[in-house]
Amino acid sequence: MARTTLADVAREAGVSVALVSIVMRDAPGASDVTRARVRDVADRLGYVPDQRARLLRSTDTRLLGVTFDLHQPFHGDLVEHLYAAAAEHGYDVAISAVAPSRDERSAVQALRRERCDALVLLGPDLSTDDLAALGTDLPTLVVARRSGTPEVAAVRGDDELGVGLAVDHLVSLGHVRLAHVDGGSAPGAEERRRGFVEAARRHGLDPWVLAGGATERDGVRATATLLEASTPPTGVVAFNDHCASGVLDALLRARRDVPRQVSVTGYDDSRLAVARQDLMTTVSQSAREMAERAVAGALGLLAGEPARDVVLTPELVVRSTTGPAPA
Amino acid sequence: MARTTLADVAREAGVSVALVSIVMRDAPGASDVTRARVRDVADRLGYVPDQRARLLRSTDTRLLGVTFDLHQPFHGDLVEHLYAAAAEHGYDVAISAVAPSRDERSAVQALRRERCDALVLLGPDLSTDDLAALGTDLPTLVVARRSGTPEVAAVRGDDELGVGLAVDHLVSLGHVRLAHVDGGSAPGAEERRRGFVEAARRHGLDPWVLAGGATERDGVRATATLLEASTPPTGVVAFNDHCASGVLDALLRARRDVPRQVSVTGYDDSRLAVARQDLMTTVSQSAREMAERAVAGALGLLAGEPARDVVLTPELVVRSTTGPAPA
DNA sequence: ACGGTGCGGCCGGCGAGCCCG
């Protein structure tokens, strides 16, 4: 079954190919009656314009390539908003997934073959060198990490500040023994670790940092260590919502009352933060704003603007996993 | 910056366009030395073949279109394996996301414009009519749901049987008061509900079915009802892992010991099942096998085979959320 | 016979220019 093309529609409607083309893309140059007739025939034949052929003609594809991690819910949120943000500027989005069995390079290569005008990489694991190389021959923007090279733009949250908000919040509730379950080597982990240490010091507290990670299990494991301490912390700042979820789980299992005995904060305000029974206090990165800034940034690059490093201010969302320090 | 094309490479290497084309697609007709030289120039210029132009020429695109739900972890697993399975048959995958703000139709339409050879829809919400219409002009296969129309193939787990496995397992552990937190109107919910009722009756038990849903919050809500009962069930079969996670959360909050007081089963064996501290007993659908069967099925359709309904046998994975019934 | 060239035509759209009532 050969696909129906403009020519098929034209033949069936008894007009020229060009005319059908005009009708299909709502361009001026056809009377309303013909328009209606052509539309009709096209619908009847199930005609769908061939994006590839269409774009072949013009130098730009109005296509934004996006790589994302299949298993990161926050990336899902970002992708969703990227579709919307791109559409607002008349751009389409081509997504390419990264997963344990599919590395960043393959994902990027697939997009390059699609001739995307620009690339938006969500929390990529690429080295700065690879990134720089990519950036020199294709407008590239990274989200949720530092670009590290002048060729590549970035949109990210101010992680140091964000973690600081969580610490300030806990301190204002009277907590004096705080711990941070960190993200190990995950992107952003270093900034958050630093943010925690600095904020704690600012309040004259002793910062306790535990090795954690980006998953529930990491949170569970770190919590085991926490609970063994002679004087466990009353406030735990977790690397992200996943990690925090593990911390909460472990605390609950150990019969600790959250938030009466221990307060816990997450990071990202992902779906997870509101999935649990106890709604999580967390730091929100506003996926929508990030997505919008990312699209704007990528289009800026396309327009020849220099690569910028946009840092968004995160917000603390107080829910029910934090409360006054126990007496 | 105009993209580099075959012509650019040819000019730079001092050879003909046709020859470069031959080299780039590893076709016979060039000496090894020339091959190396051309490759070199191509790399230096950062040449990437234009997929669109290339495919424009041939009728088939060797491209498999896949729609999936951005926020369903199991879909993530499937997509990951679909990439691999498709690659094994020399096919590429184009993915298109479905999300609250992006409906199934848009996702499908985007893939049609890409001229995919066939469509694989993961747990689509489309009506049978829409599906049939789609299936008549493009080889289409649905995963994790019944197709309901002879034009569209399907690959799905035997949900009735799967839930039966969970029930059998609980019964064998001595449980006699079982409840099912169902999936409401989610795809597959009806089959699982039926599977639960039938399995319970088979064992001479009274099936208790509660209105649930596909999310943690649904599990939490349903559990509240369960706990109010004068004689709460000792075994809970949840619609899926998400829902089960909510059930576990609520039970833990209510100081119920899992599995000593209550046993809980999930469904899907998603990452979530092993994310929690207490590893979840759940019914596994083997994303890899599903993906492989889906690709095989789609390619079968392409080869002119009739649409089949492949039903895979799920397996029970016993972990630590189920145990002997309390005395 | 094999490595290589050059010439068209094709795919499915797009758009400039032209023609005619």
Place this chain on the structure above:
DNA sequence: CCGGGCTCGCCGGCCGCACCG
């Protein structure tokens, strides 16, 4: 002289073919 409509060339590869060393 304008607007509906058509003709034609082009985008970037692929492919067959004639032709040369």
